Amino acid sequence: MNQPSPNLSMPPFLMDNQFRYTDEELIARFQEGDEQAYTELVIRYRDKLMTFVYRFVNDMEQAEDIIQDTMLKLYTHKHYYRNIAKFSTWIYTIAGNLAKTELRKKKHHKVTNISQMGPEDRDYELPSVAPETDEIVQGEYIEKKIQAAIQNLPLHFRTVTILRDIQELSYEEISKIVEVPLGTVKSRINRARLQLQKELKDLK
Amino acid sequence: MDRYQFEDAISAYLDNELPLSDRKAFEDFMKANSDAKILVDSIRSNMTSVKSLSQIKTSGSFMSSLHKMIEFEKSRPSKKFVNRPSKTLFGFTPLYAGIMTVLIATFITVGINLWPESNSPVNTLPAYTGNITDAPNPAPENPAIDFEQDAVLAASESDSSDTTLQKKKIFKLGDQVKFVKDQR
Numbered sequence: 325m326n327q328p329s330p331n332l333s334m335p336p337f338l339m340d341n342q343f344r345y346t347d348e349e350l351i352a353r354f355q356e357g358d359e360q361a362y363t364e365l366v367i368r369y370r371d372k373l374m375t376f377v378y379r380f381v382n383d384m385e386q387a388e389d390i391i392q393d394t395m396l397k398l399y400t401h402k403h404y405y406r407n408i409a410k411f412s413t414w415i416y417t418i419a420g421n422l423a424k425t426e427l428r429k430k431k432h433h434k435v436t437n438i439s440q441m442g443p444e445d446r447d448y449e450l451p452s453v454a455p456e457t458d459e460i461v462q463g464e465y466i467e468k469k470i471q472a473a474i475q476n477l478p479l480h481f482r483t484v485t486i487l488r489d490i491q492e493l494s495y496e497e498i499s500k501i502v503e504v505p506l507g508t509v510k511s512r513i514n515r516a517r518l519q520l521q522k523e524l525k526d527l528k
Numbered sequence: 529m530d531r532y533q534f535e536d537a538i539s540a541y542l543d544n545e546l547p548l549s550d551r552k553a554f555e556d557f558m559k560a561n562s563d564a565k566i567l568v569d570s571i572r573s574n575m576t577s578v579k580s581l582s583q584i585k586t587s588g589s590f591m592s593s594l595h596k597m598i599e600f601e602k603s604r605p606s607k608k609f610v611n612r613p614s615k616t617l618f619g620f621t622p623l624y625a626g627i628m629t630v631l632i633a634t635f636i637t638v639g640i641n642l643w644p645e646s647n648s649p650v651n652t653l654p655a656y657t658g659n660i661t662d663a664p665n666p667a668p669e670n671p672a673i674d675f676e677q678d679a680v681l682a683a684s685e686s687d688s689s690d691t692t693l694q695k696k697k698i699f700k701l702g703d704q705v706k707f708v709k710d711q712r
Contacts, residue, residue: 366594370586378584388586396597470577489578514539520578521571 347411355402362402365411366395372491373419379486380423381430382475390426394419413500416493420483420501427479466527473523481516488513529553534564542572 345353345361347368353361370391378387397418405414474482480502487498495513499506529537534557540546541554558565617625 366591370590371583374586375584379581384584387584388590391586392590392594392597395594396601399598400601466577467581470574470581474578485578489575490581492579510539510545511536514536517539517542517571517575518535520574521567524574524577525570527574527577 348407351402351405351411352407355405362399365398365415369412369415370395373415376416376486376491377419377423379471379474379490380420380482381426382471386426387423390419390422393422397422409500410497412493413497416487416491416501417503424479469524469527473520476523477516477519481512481519484509484512485516485520489517529557531564534561538568538571541568542575 345364347365350361350365354365373391373394374387377390378384381387381390394415398415405411474485477485483502484498487493487501488495493501495506495509498513499509502509504512534554537546537550537554541551546554558568620628
């Protein structure tokens with residue numbers, strides 16, 4: 325059973341029609357065999373998911389691998405989607421679960437901090453701390469500090485914080501993605517924000 | 529509103545999800561506690577910083593890599609593709625639904641055929657082939673001996689399922705037995 329390969333590089337159908345179809349309509353078309361609809365869904369979600377997963381795992385290469393796995397799952401398991409939930413909820417759930425699995429795998433590997441290395445171990449060049457431009461450096465510093473603070477959050481707090489404060493999803497949608505009651509989501513977001521505030525106290 | 533209630537309500541306040549009365553109580557608490565207001569302002573500022581984090585984009589080779597992965601998956605001998613038929617009956621494919629229906633119908637038919645035809649309890653008792661009016665033993669001449677023999681017989685056959693004969697014997701001795709009740 326040879327299926328036609330999706331034309332991922334050129335989505336002509338999208339150019340004209342991208343505002344005419346909702347995500348749910350696109351996945352329905354894809355389920356009926358429209359490969360262009362798949363391409364459109366990938367284009368719509370690749371960067372959103374990349375931001376979500378990168379903030380989650382803190383590794384660009386790994387995040388991109390996870391997004392590719394997510395999109396491959398979308399392709400191979402398209403019939404698993406049922407039109408009872410929003411498409412975005414479904415795809416975020418897949419990406420989130422894959423990211424969690426990767427993090428669990430990562431935990432089993434021994435991690436060595438740079439601070440724990442001796443000078444002989446440091447055979448690569450660390451980025452210079454000399455300021456090129458004050459604003460750029462400060463911006464990068466703040467971003468790294470926030471990213472580090474997010475990484476310090478427990479996994480269940482991290483997920484809801486990213487989905488709410490970075491992806492700006494509704495509480496209801498987050499509740500469906502993480503599969504916990506709405507009240508629990510609200511409580512987790514509140515506690516995560518309080519914890520972030522403690523971590524970022526000196527960031528002023 | 530105490531400190532714990534205040535901390536629990538911070539996110540709801542910042543997301544405009546507090547009812548009006550609670551919102552008023554929250555703001556009154558902030559007015560009375562300057563550190564509470566500092567905390568709320570700090571969290572609001574952090575939220576803005578988090579929101580303004582740069583969007584991460586996939587690399588330029590993302591689509592071509594994905595295309596290769598799809599091609600690879602397609603060419604694998606054990607394909608991962610899951611093609612569910614869009615039309616199902618209670619979660620079964622039409623083929624399996626048909627097979628299930630036939631199996632259930634067969635089960636019901638066989639079940640009915642195996643069930644006893646009549647509900648009469650007579651069938652549950654063993655059949656007595658002898659003449660029911662005939663006495664099983666010749667009647668003795670001495671009624672006292674007859675009574676003793678019958679009593680022993682009744683006791684020894686108390687677990688017998690054929691209760692009709694036993695009843696018959698007792699009925700036969702009815703004239704010879706005097707109940708205590710009758711002596712009064």
